[in-house]
Amino acid sequence: MRNQKSLSINKISKTLGINWRTAKKYADGDLLPKEAKRKRSGMMYREKWGEIVGDWLWEDQKLKRKDRRTNKGIFKALQEMGFEGSYRTVSNYIQEWREGREDLEDETKDKSYERLIHPPAEAQLDFGLMQAVQDGKYRDVHCLVMTLPFSNSAFAIPLPAENQECLLHGMKLIFDQLGGIPRTIRIDNMKTAVVKPRNRNEEAAFTQEFLQFATHYGFEPQACNPYSGHEKGNVENKVGYVRYNFITPAPVIEDLDHLTKLLQEQLTTDRQRIHYKKQVPLQELLEEEHQYLLALPEEEYPVFKEEKTKANKYGEITLDKTKVYVPKGYNYSQLSVVKYWDRFKVVSPHGEPLYQDNRPYMHKNREIPWQSILKAWLSKPRAVSYSRYSAYLPGRLFEYLNISNLSIRKERIQWIIGLLATYEMNEINNQFYELLSGQSDELKEPDAHPYNIDWSKYDQLQSAPQIEGEGK
Structure with a gap:
């Protein structure tokens, strides 16, 4: 027209x-035609939840893959903070966030294995390295996991090392939790149990101590072929399942016994879920499997290892790659060291106890990298309130940093970073008020001291006139 x-x-x-x-x-x-602009919408973008999840994912990128949060773990953490959205909403957001950040896996190889059929009372055993936080420091935990593929049930015992004493002690605890003994237990070629791996012509040769332990409990040990972890794929998967669902982020624990109880409670609750294939609860399958288990022996198996050693001219012996001083140790040409999973004792040739203590690895821990964590918080101060590391901060310092004013929060983070050049984090917490006394008013804002007392109120009560007849 x-x-x-x-x-x-x-x-x-x-x-x-x-x-x-x-x-x-x-x-x-x-x-002219224009491309449609796709505006991101939804509660993950309108509200704070997307920013929180993004900060968590950004934080996890610096960790090993096994220590990162899972989608399910992130969703549960958000629910605890009052999130009312669905799991699918969170998963979609995480998928969008990760696009372009990770390399695609190589799909050229055929990764499938032959499906195995597992009879009742057949078990698989393996170690998995995990970490917890104890006394404000990281502690490596070697978690012994045993699964029963028939019921897909799992049992896990945290241990300080993967030596023979820890292996046998952990198996004893698992048998007690299970209330029976599997008829066969499949393991990989760990040196603590296998002397010589199996090959085409010969079966695997087990250590004398492991065979003696297996004979006492009555189970048949089976070793996998070399480089054939898929032969115990159920426990391989379960190690990751325990790590991602129960020990990521690293839990704060009092000691290994505390972590043992936590894992037992969580795995007991986990057995209420439905089996992915049989469509019945895992606990029901485990109860069915119990009738095939061997009974626990009446006599407890003592787990220890005795070795001969000699002290150097300084009276020291080497235990767990650590020099240990033994009083009067150099007086004897030979000493006996009796090693348990958590402690040891040194005995003279005449049977006289010379020294006993916890094994050196019981005190082994790693510092939490607070310098790098705090520097990351400087660029994202809002992340302090919900960071995985916030739970590891000592109480006073968490209250000190958990302030709504972000500019003051950044100043306080910077102040702690400066102190870390001289003090450890626990020392800063213990000497908190002494170190704070010379700082600016912003750093000493009253809400930083939740335990401060307003003494003026008590002064007013003391100076108030006393009513006649009132008791003292």
Whole structure:
């Protein structure tokens, strides 16, 4: 109408019964195609939840894959903070966040294995390295996991090392939790149990101590073929399941016994879920499997290892790659060291106890990298309130940093970073008020001291006139 009939905008407007501006727009405007702008919407973008999840994922990128949060773990943590959305909402957001950040896996290899059929009372055993936080420091935990593939049930015992004493002690605790003994237990070629791996012509040769332990409990040990972890794939998967669902982020524990109880409670609750294939609860399958288990022996098996050693001229012996001083140790040409999973004792040739203590690895821990964590918080101060590391901060310092004013929060983070050059985090917490006394008013804001007392109120009570007849 505009180009072919040369009508005016007014004529087009009256003819079509539309607004003059609309006629002008479509008659004289350049109607070029434009790409649709996809505006992200939803509660993950409108509210704080997307920022929180993004900060968690950004934080986890610095960790090993096995220590990162799972989608399920992130969803549970959000629910504890009051999140009302669905698991699918969180998963979709995480997928969008991760796009372009991780390399795609190589799909050229055929990774499938032959499906195995597992009879009742057949078990698989393996160690998995995990970590917890004890006394404000990281502690490596060697978690012994045993699974029963028939019921898909799992049992886990945290241990300080993977030596033979820890292996046998952990198996004893698992048998007690299970209330019976599996008829066969499949393991990999760990040196604490296998002397010589199996090959085409010979079966695997087990250590004398492990065979003696297996004979006492009555189970048949089976070793996998070399480089064939898929032969115990159930426990391989379960080690990751325990790590991602129960020990990520690293839990704060009092000691290994505390962590043992936590894992037992969590795995007992986990057995209420439905089996992925048999569509019945795991606990029901485990109860069915119990009738095939061997009974626990009446006599407890003592787990220890005795070795001969000699002290150097300084009276030291080497235990767990650590020099240990033994009083009067150099007086004897030979000493006996009796090693238990958590402690040891040194005995003279005449049977006289010379020294006993916890094994050196019981005190072994790693510092939490607070310098790098706090520097990351400087760029994202809002993340302090919900960071995985916040739970590891000593109480006073958490209250000190958990302030709504972000500019003051950054100043306080910077102050602690400076102190870490001289003090450890626990020392800063113990000497907190002494170190704070010379700082600025912003750093000493009253809400940083939740335990401060307003003594003026007590002064007013003391100076108030006493009513006649009132008791003292």
